[in-house]
Amino acid sequence: MTIEIGTLIYQGKAKGVYETDDPQKVVVEFRDDITAGNGAKKDNLSEKGFWNSIISAKLFEILEEARIRTQYVELIKPGLMLSKKLEMIPLEVITRNIAAGSLLKRYPFEPKQTFEPPIIQIDYKSDEYGDPMLNDDIAIALGLIDEYRLKIIKETTLRINKVLKDFLESKGILFPDFKIEFGYDADGNIVLGDEISPDTCRFWDMETCDTLDKDLFRQGESGVLDAYKKVASMILDDEDKEKWNI
Incomplete structure (x- = not known):
């Protein structure tokens, strides 16, 4: 599917939303920005958007399979998600x-x-x-x-x-x-x-109670990106990993 990405219509702390050639669909860009404390603490972690988008896509797919409506359409490529336009x-x-x-x-x-x-x-x-x-x-x-x-x-x-x-x-x-x-x-x-x-x-x-999320960044600890990668490796099946070369 070829998607024409148009005008930026919303920019949040870590994502941007763009118009497409379909008025009912948008492209959500997952950026590498990371914030905490309502934006008071900021940084940029290379590939964070890559991993967040893959994790989000997988969990949206799990919900869609359970017949729960989501805005997710498909992951065009890591970092760019085609989604239904919502108010x-x-x-x-x-x-x-x-x-x-x-x-x-x-x-x-x-x-x-x-x-x-x-x-x-x-x-x-x-x-x-x-x-x-x-x-x-x-x-x-x-x-x-x-x-x-x-x-x-x-x-x-x-x-x-x-x-x-x-x-x-x-x-x-x-x-x-x-x-x-x-x-x-x-x-x-x-x-x-x-x-x-x-x-x-x-x-x-589950075994160690180690944190695998943004709390590591909030608390000033290292290994944030490694934690995100670990979540992806634990929830993705072999087909997903092969598709995204993980």
């Missing part, structure tokens, strides 16, 4: 299976405490307001979502969590928490968008 909903939906990160700073949970059922946390995606946590009433009062669609998002998020958690654990990876975003497609359906990668998820080695 993004300004919510960050965080699912927590194990207590880690900011949750431990805000609440008296025990480190590595497990949650069954998992906790769903929703934040307002707004740099201006510092991405504050929302309750349902505030999200609805702000006009970000209505009650019916919020219920769909929560139900879909729990399905996503179950599918990904089962898959990752089968590959030897614990799934403490992750952040996802949703948008509306051309037909008004609520669709999973953005990415699912070590930038937006916590991945721990």
Whole structure:
């Protein structure tokens, strides 16, 4: 498939979104930029976009096989993902299976405490307001979502969590928490968008509990890219590895 990449229509901290010759599709570029602390800490890691795009594509494919709508169409090549164009909903939906990160700073949970059922946390995606946590009433009062669609998002998020958690654990990876975003497609359906990668998820080695995600960068530790590569090597099958020369 030949894709004509057009005008840049959105640039985030680590990705760009471009128009294509199909008005209903965009190309998402995964850059090598890495940030933490709402952009306060920045760096550039060669090939980070390569690995994030491959990991995201694999996990989107797993969800598509489970009949969960995503914006993913195909990985054109590492770093460039063809996706359905969405009108993004300004919510960050965080699912927590194990207590880690900011949750431990805000609440008296025990480190590595497990949650069954998992906790769903929703934040307002707004740099201006510092991405504050929302309750349902505030999200609805702000006009970000209505009650019916919020219920769909929560139900879909729990399905996503179950599918990904089962898959990752089968590959030897614990799934403490992750952040996802949703948008509306051309037909008004609520669709999973953005990415699912070590930038937006916590991945721990099941045997050692070693960190395999962006927490290494947040904490100023080395081996960030090696951790991303390890996640890819654990979740990709031989056909995937051969396709991308891994």
